[in-house]
Amino acid sequence: MSYVIDPSPVASLPIEGESSRFPVRRIYCIGRNYADHAREMGHDPNREPPFFFLKPADTILEAGRDFPYPPGTTDVHHEIEMVVALKSGGRDIAEADALSHVYGYGIGLDMTRRDLQGEAKKLGRPWDVAKGFDHSAPCTALVPAVRIGHPTKGRVWLNVNGETRQQGDLSDLIWSIPEMIAYVSRLFELKGGDIIMTGTPAGVGAVRRGDVMEGGVEGVGTIKVKVV
Template identity: 60%
Template sequence: MTNYVIPPAAQAAVAVADSSAQFPIRRVFCVGRNYAAHAREMGNDPNREPPFFFSKPADAVVPASGTVPYPPLTDNLHHEIEMVVAIGGAGRNVAAADALGLVWGYGVGVDLTRRDVQDVAKKMSRPWDWAKGFDASAPCGPLLPVDKVGHPSEGRVWLEVNGQVRQEGDLNEMIWPVADVIAYISQSVELRPGDLIYTGTPAGVGALQPGDVVTGGVEGVGHFEFVVDPKP
């Protein structure tokens, strides 16, 4: 047994639907600007700029249920609904035609963003870590394995705040579908079991306030509901 100088952190994990088992999380990759309408609402040209990638810590993933804390250092916390891909195989330089073979399952998550912090980082050409990678910044619902959900390529993606629809789109609107995203990531790093990919968000992102009830889902994959805690 390895002798650590301090106790190691608990393994980050996300629930599996209809099971007591959990999916251990290794890394979290997020795709930026993967829906054209969202790219445009953020002031970018989706026909000229391909999606890009950023990461969140594994332990930023928390259940998309109960309460989710409002983070410090922001007055402009934004929601971004996403389909989540759970990787169960390993691969480097994977061809798009083979990429779905690495997928263990799918879920629904939210990329929470400190938008005011991100705006400052953009203006100063600084990394987005503080805007994207804070505690509890990646709520995720239970995962469904491929043998139950298949490989969704179309279906409604939606998010409501206090019963009002904020975001709505369809998986078939992705600029890069899941297979292409996996293939592209694998050109830069070796994907391994436990990796999660948040695949991008449709238009309609907006601010959350303490006490807001946030619901959302991806057709055929799952849905969630959580309440935003008071500001710290």
């Protein structure tokens, strides 16, 4: 097939310990999936169904690279999350079958221009400029589920310059991984290459140029990113 311009490279993530890479199709992010974080954002976690927003695939920033402070903002926040990578998909996936579609897991940061998100909320506008900017999804290499299973508990944490900012546990997720996959599949047709960012615990906050973010998910791995 020929194109009138050269197509952009396929966004991808490395696989830990392998030379092959995982092609990224879409990035689905679940909002307010830890009760404490929902409360710190001014919401009642017991009264709302799950909701999702998307980041473009090319917002992926491979772990080990610096995070460039984005334009148009003075309030960029960190949100540490476990990442679920799908090897297959479909529509109306049953919860009981959901984990069979998972390739593996990683750790990501849902970087957010919080001031622009606040303005969008006040005006009833989409969050795209707050969530989908360039390099807004730093991610680690993926670890296949055949190696580590399907994590349901384990510490989730983030330090900034050595100071603990975020801390929670996968067991605190309001919506489980099978529930998330099943729910999204009722709204979109999921496919291999899709990634789900599973939500962040309480303690989100601003970063500045020169800050070093270091965090992880117990049993999955760690991530370290410098803001430049």
